[in-house]
Amino acid sequence: MRLIERYIFRMILTGFVTSLVVLTGVVWVTQALREVDLLTSQGQTLWLFMKITMLALPALIMVIAPVALLIACLFTLNKFNADSELIVTHAAGASPRLVGRPFVVLALLVSVLTGFISLYLVPESAREVRNLITQIRADVLTDIVAPGRFTTVEDNLTFHIRERRPDGTLAGLLVFDGRTPTKLMTYLAEEGRIVRVREQAYLAMSNGSIQQQEGGGREISIVRFDNYVYDLSSLSQRSGTGTIDYHPREMRISELINPDPENRYYRSQPGRFRSELHERFTSILYPMVFVFISLAALGYPRTNRQGRGNSVVIAIVAATAVRTAGFAATNLASSTPAGVVLMYAIPLATILLAGWAAFWQQGSLDRIIHGLPTPAETLQAVLPPPLRRWMERRVGTVSGS
Numbered sequence: 001m002r003l004i005e006r007y008i009f010r011m012i013l014t015g016f017v018t019s020l021v022v023l024t025g026v027v028w029v030t031q032a033l034r035e036v037d038l039l040t041s042q043g044q045t046l047w048l049f050m051k052i053t054m055l056a057l058p059a060l061i062m063v064i065a066p067v068a069l070l071i072a073c074l075f076t077l078n079k080f081n082a083d084s085e086l087i088v089t090h091a092a093g094a095s096p097r098l099v100g101r102p103f104v105v106l107a108l109l110v111s112v113l114t115g116f117i118s119l120y121l122v123p124e125s126a127r128e129v130r131n132l133i134t135q136i137r138a139d140v141l142t143d144i145v146a147p148g149r150f151t152t153v154e155d156n157l158t159f160h161i162r163e164r165r166p167d168g169t170l171a172g173l174l175v176f177d178g179r180t181p182t183k184l185m186t187y188l189a190e191e192g193r194i195v196r197v198r199e200q201a202y203l204a205m206s207n208g209s210i211q212q213q214e215g216g217g218r219e220i221s222i223v224r225f226d227n228y229v230y231d232l233s234s235l236s237q238r239s240g241t242g243t244i245d246y247h248p249r250e251m252r253i254s255e256l257i258n259p260d261p262e263n264r265y266y267r268s269q270p271g272r273f274r275s276e277l278h279e280r281f282t283s284i285l286y287p288m289v290f291v292f293i294s295l296a297a298l299g300y301p302r303t304n305r306q307g308r309g310n311s312v313v314i315a316i317v318a319a320t321a322v323r324t325a326g327f328a329a330t331n332l333a334s335s336t337p338a339g340v341v342l343m344y345a346i347p348l349a350t351i352l353l354a355g356w357a358a359f360w361q362q363g364s365l366d367r368i369i370h371g372l373p374t375p376a377e378t379l380q381a382v383l384p385p386p387l388r389r390w391m392e393r394r395v396g397t398v399s400g401s
Contacts, residue, residue: 002098004089008076009102015072016106023064024057031056055129058121062114066286069110070319073103073294074312086301097359100295107291115284119253122280126250155179161192169193173205175230186211187230194232203230248276256280275333278343282330285347286323292354293318299358322350 031053080086089099147163156179162172175187189208194201210223247265248256256277259266266273297315325346333339 005098005102008080008099009106011076011079012072012102012106015075016069016110019068019071020061020065023068024060027060027064028053028057031060052129052132055125055132058117058125062117062122062283065110065114065117066283066290066323069107069287070290070294070315073291074298074315077294077298078312081298081301086299090301100299100358103291103295104288107288110287111284114287118280118283123250123252127246130246130250173203173208175203182214184213187228189228195229201232203232204228205230248272251276253277253280269334271334271336274337274340275330275343278333278340279330282326282343282347285344285351286326289322289347289350289354290319292351292358293322295358296354322346 077086080089086099147161150158150160152158156177158174158176160172160174161170164170170192171190173187173189173192175185177185177187187205187208187210189205191207192203192205195204196202205228206226208225208228210225210228212221212223213219214221246255246263251259251273256273259270259273261267293315297311297318326343329339329342329346331339333343
C-alpha cells in the first residue's frame with residue numbers, strides 16, 4: 001500500500017477493532033446474564049459458567065463483525081470529510097479506487113474472519129455447549145438434587161430421591177416426564193445410579209415400575225421392571241439410538257451437505273438444513289456489502305458547508321434493509337429452494353450497484369442525497385403554520401441576539 005492507503009487502513013482498522021470489542025462486550029454481558037441460573041439454581045462453578053458464556057462468542061462475533069465494520073467505515077469517511085482530508089486527497093489527483101482500496105482490503109479480511117467463524121467455530125462451539133448442558137443436567141441428579149425434595153430440571157421434568165448413599169446410589173427414585181403432553185411418564189425405582197458412556201449419561205434404575213398415561217385419558221398402564229435404563233441425554237434432545245440429533249446450527253458443513261436421513265430434525269424440517277448451509281456462505285458477503293454502501297454514500301469529497309447527516313442515515317437504512325432482506329431470504333429458503341437464489345442475489349446485487357455508484361459514477365448518489373430535504377426542512381414542512389411562524393420568530397430572535 002502507499003502511504004495514504006496505509007494511513008486510511010490504520011484508521012479503519014482501529015475503528016473496526018474498537019467497535020467490535022465494545023459491541024461484543026455489551027452483547028456478551030447480556031447473554032451471560034441469561035446463564036446466571038447455572039450458578040444459582042443449578043450450583044455450577046464459576047469456571048463452567050464462564051466456559052459456556054465464552055463459547056457463545058463465535059456466534060456473536062459472526063453477527064457483530066459486519067456491523068462493526070459498517071460503523072468503522074462511516075466514522076472514518078465522516079471524519080475524513082470533516083477534516084477536509086478527503087478533499088485534499090481528491091484534489092491531489094488520487095482516484096476513487098486508491099481511496100477505496102484500504103476499505104476493500106479490510107472487508108476481505110473481515111470476510112475471511114467471518115467465514116472461518118461461520119464454517120468452523122460456530123458449529124464446534126455449539127456442539128460443545130450441548131455436551132456441557134448434558135453433563136450439567138446429569139450432575140444435577142448426582143450433586144444438586146436434595147433428598148426429600150422435588151427438583152425440576154426443565155419444564156415438566158421432575159426428579160425426587162429419598163436418599164443419596166455414600167457410594168452415589170440414589171434410593172427411592174421418582175422421575176416424572178411430562179414434556180410430551182399426550183404421553184405422561186412416571187418412573188419409580190428402589191435404586192438408581194448415574195452411568196456415563198463417553199459423552200452420554202444414563203440413569204440405570206432397578207426394581208421399579210413405569211406408569212404411562214396417553215392421550216389425556218384416565219387409564220394408566222403400568223409396566224414393572226427389574227432393570228431399566230433412562231437416557232439422560234434426552235435432556236439435550238438426543239435420539240433414543242444413542243446418537244445426538246444436533247440442530248442445524250450445530251452441524252458441520254459436511255453434515256449439512258450430506259445429512260443423516262435418520263436425524264429427526266432433518267425428517268421434520270429438511271428446509272432448515274438447506275437454509276443453514278447457504279446462510280453460512282452468504283454471511284461472508286455482507287462485510288463487502290456494508291463497505292461498498294459506505295463508500296457509495298460517503299466516499300465522495302464534500303466541503304464543510306455540505307451536511308453529511310443524510311448520507312449517514314441513508315447508509316445505515318440501506319445496510320439495515322439489505323441485511324433484513326437477507327434474513328427474509330434465509331427464512332424463505334427453509335420452505336422453497338427459490339429462496340436460495342435470493343440469498344445470493346441480494347448481497348451480490350448490492351455490491352455491484354453500490355460499487356458502481358462508489359467507483360464509476362462517484363457523486364451520483366451524493367447529488368441524490370443532497371437533493372433530499374434535511375431533517376429540519378422536513379420538520380418545518382409538516383408543522384402547522386402557526387407553530388412554524390412561532391419557531392421562525394424564536395430562531396430569528398436567538399440569531400439577532
